[in-house]
Amino acid sequence: MSDPKPEDVKIQFPCPNYPIKVLGDAGDQLHALVIEVFNKHAPDFDREAIKIRDSAKGSFQSLTVTIEATGEQQLQAIFDDLKASKLVKMVL
Structure with missing residues (x-):
């Protein structure tokens, strides 16, 4: 059996507990x-469930x-809005 190709793997929506990681300049503005x-x-x-990690x-x-x-439209809109800011370095 072969490994699935990336185009074969799809997220089933709605998808509960979908994590999005935002990497950027530390601080209140981010x-x-x-x-x-x-x-x-x-x-x-849930605002209370946001996990924050500082760089070294x-x-x-x-x-x-x-x-x-x-x-997918919701996820793309989130990624686009976050990446529009100079504070954000990467969105995963």
Whole structure:
């Protein structure tokens, strides 16, 4: 049996507990941006469940937000809005 090809693997929507990791410049501005974007596109997300990790030198942070993903359009809108900010370095 061969491994599935990337185009064969699809997310089934709705997808509960879908994690999105945002890597960016550490600080309150990044936190505010993440909350604003997720309030807009996934208003039912749990703010208290956001996981924050600081980089070794404290210059960067990763924030992991878990949502119920409703579709590809929602995920693309979240990624687009986050990547539009200079604070955000990467969205996974």
